Amino acid sequence: MQTLNKNFDVIIIGGGPIGIACALEAQKKNLTYLIIEKGCLVNSLYNYPTNMTFFSTSEKLELDGIPFISSNPKPGKREALEYYRRIATSNDINIHLFEKVNEVKTENANSHKVFTTKGEYTAANIIVATGFYDIPNYLGISGEDLPKVSHYYNDPHYYATQKTLVVGASNSAVDAALEIYRKGGDVTMIVRQAEIGQRVKYWVRPDIVNRIEEGSIKAYFHSNLKEIRENQVVIDTPEGEDVLENDFVLLLTGYRPNFGFLQNMGISLSDDGKKIPSYNEDTMETNVPGIYLAGVICGGVETHKWFIENSRIHAKMIMEHISKREKASA
Template sequence: MNPDSFDVVVVGAGPVGLACALEVQRRGLTAVVVDKGALVNSILGYPTNMEFFSTPELLEIGDHPFPTAHYKPLREDGIDYYHRVARAEKLNLRLYERVTGLEGDLGHYEVITEKARIACRYVVVATGFYDVPNYLHVPGEELPHVSHYYKEPYAHSHQDVVVVGAKNSSAKAALQLLRTGARVTMIIRGEEISQSVKYWIRPDLLNRIKEGRIKAYFHTTIQRITPEAVEVTTPEGPLSIPASYVYALTGYHPDFQFLADLGITCQTDLAQTPTHDAKTLETNRAGVYLAGTVCGGLNTSRWFIENGRYHAQVIAAHLAGQPAPELPEVLQPVQLTVETPAAHS
């Protein structure tokens, strides 16, 4: 076989992409995982020492135990675990190799990357959503002191920091920044801190706002960002808020343009759900499958590692011509609110 020819190309080296590759291999098919970044690149982008909301057994793939000293693993535990699984399964990885297109048809595809053309019979897209922020679309958003990703607070001690957003990532960042000595202001488009913020975080944040240690402006929109300030419109009128750094933590969404480049269409529903068969996960392009968070479109809370990992079993069984596996109730449809891109919700 041509060294650049496989039964399956998996696009995306996150936990679900790795699960897809190992399940395919266990059924006697050859697979390669291609990613434009590092192994589990999205987890690398998470805040330092971030705690997963799920317990270890819910993050496991391929029946590999996830030993950890913590009840809920930290970011670093997760990175180490998925690296160990990739090594144990001898997964064929092509990292830092961006996929740019897809040619051919069922059984005779070529995945085009920046470095090569990879022949394959099937393609699995497990690209998640973390790489594409929901932009504010305001002047100054491109300035170097504005970021859509929060890592750690230490560089901002004794500095003025603006945090945009009112959900989990914004809440945790604001609290960490406060406790490292930053002067924190939150800009929130809605009327309150989101009810979806974790139950042990939301009261903490509300109390810090009530004390005045964190300033929060509700029903407020950003007009522009300058090198020294964030200019906003509040219910009381315009205001200029000093800011040496701005964290616009307004969420993320799948790369719809990339899906379109692969020939995958999206529905006209509110979530812009990528077209796929709910039972087999095959898209409108025969032999091309979706796995993980990307299946939900803008509804980014529908799929995650905990339930998206089972997509690997569904796809692998379908490719191998085997009966659909018996899966847990976690895969059953549920009614969830769509997370649409917002200016700063």
């Protein structure tokens, strides 16, 4: 839905599940609001791998008590897209898609200006629900910009019969390695630690461990990717340097929030390396009055701490605080 209005009680930056949850709560409180999303609806989810299965069960992904019916207890990407799309359309959510927020300027505690690729808006309150999936953790090595390199994985068919290097040991890396192997790819994994990550989905971890132990998927532990060449990769291993023939490289080493965007708004970040934004845990309001955080953005670089299941509550907390303040100033 598009609106000609330029002034709102709340502007929500990010049209993912948590942004939608904030919009539903704003409707309940009779607050005027607008979601601004730089991509499609639930953009990060849309860009997840084709065959991705959620760690959470469907009821843990529900918004506002709206039932999420899936064919399996743990839904897949397509089912989630359908669920959140239907919520947005059936509730007539006020959202601008494919519109990027470039800057937010605070005039005072009750007035913020939002500058986007398509216009300017003002709002008494801002909610940042932008997630973390847009900025990869780059390795900064030679060859990382070659065409055969990607920081995102979509579908295994693309890598069939190809020598594919997967860097990482989290859920995304493990899923990619297993799927590509099962589509006929020649898969090698590079893992910095001594083993596959313990946070890998519990029903998947035994599978990848067994495939590595039997030799179906090769793995270098305690190792790092040193260089990417046109037809090779160079690996640092405990036994020394190794050079492998290679067709494709998937650098699935995680992602991070846009910290510069937060800092430009005046939001403080912790200086302990975790870069956790400053916010009130009871209200989700940051150190900048009238600017709130919701969802995974609250965790700084610790992107595994917040997800849909445990951050849905942020929407109610924020809107309750905004509503009380609006009533107090009326």
